[in-house]
Amino acid sequence: MRLDSLKTAPDRAGRYWAAFEDGTKMGLYRQTVEDFGLYSGKDLSPEEMERLKTAAGRMSAKMRAVRIVSAASVSRRDLEDRLVRKGEDPLQAREAVQWMEDLRLVDDRATAEQVVQSCVSKGYGLARARQALYEKRIPREYWEKALENYPDQTERIEAFLRSRLDPDSDEKQIRRAVDALIRRGHSYSAVKRVLASLSFDTEDFLEE
Numbered sequence: 001m002r003l004d005s006l007k008t009a010p011d012r013a014g015r016y017w018a019a020f021e022d023g024t025k026m027g028l029y030r031q032t033v034e035d036f037g038l039y040s041g042k043d044l045s046p047e048e049m050e051r052l053k054t055a056a057g058r059m060s061a062k063m064r065a066v067r068i069v070s071a072a073s074v075s076r077r078d079l080e081d082r083l084v085r086k087g088e089d090p091l092q093a094r095e096a097v098q099w100m101e102d103l104r105l106v107d108d109r110a111t112a113e114q115v116v117q118s119c120v121s122k123g124y125g126l127a128r129a130r131q132a133l134y135e136k137r138i139p140r141e142y143w144e145k146a147l148e149n150y151p152d153q154t155e156r157i158e159a160f161l162r163s164r165l166d167p168d169s170d171e172k173q174i175r176r177a178v179d180a181l182i183r184r185g186h187s188y189s190a191v192k193r194v195l196a197s198l199s200f201d202t203e204d205f206l207e208e
Contacts (some may be wrong), residue, residue, distance in 0.1 A: 116133070
């Protein structure tokens with residue numbers, strides 16, 4: 001198979017585009033180009049083409065994994081699923097994740113701690129932090145350690161209520177504020193205690 005053309009400059013993703021005589025096009029990273037000694041006009045045997053396709057797929061999965069991890073904290077399982085959804089071969093996606101883990105660029109324990117810290121900084125309650133760990137597909141074996149020192153959120157709840165309510169707020173306004181705090185992961189009992197401390201009437205509120 002003849003390589004008809006090979007771009008001399010990479011695209012924004014760092015790929016050098018190669019076009020073959022049968023119309024096949026591949027986005028190749030520099031390492032793959034150099035490993036196979038590619039240049040315009042080079043002829044590749046069927047076996048070399050298969051090796052090239054495999055190598056290109058593996059490198060594509062690795063580079064995509066790096067971009068995903070650079071943009072957000074992800075778990076091993078989440079990263080693998082994202083790679084497959086983006087079109088990477090499942091086996092090559094798994095190999096890329098293992099490669100990232102070997103380089104310590106993916107660490108479920110560290111990711112769990114980062115997720116929890118993010119929830120704390122946003123003023124979320126414990127329930128929302130647990131939900132975030134679930135959504136990030138963090139193995140449950142790391143949850144307890146990450147959540148064990150979750151700070152008391154009373155001050156955050158009070159600040160939120162003070163920003164939404166005043167002494168003239170009616171029941172409808174109070175319930176809207178309470179619902180907003182529940183959505184942020186705070187427990188109903190904690191919210192009710194703070195409401196009472198601020199002298200809001202909670203007699204008509206149902207218990208959990």
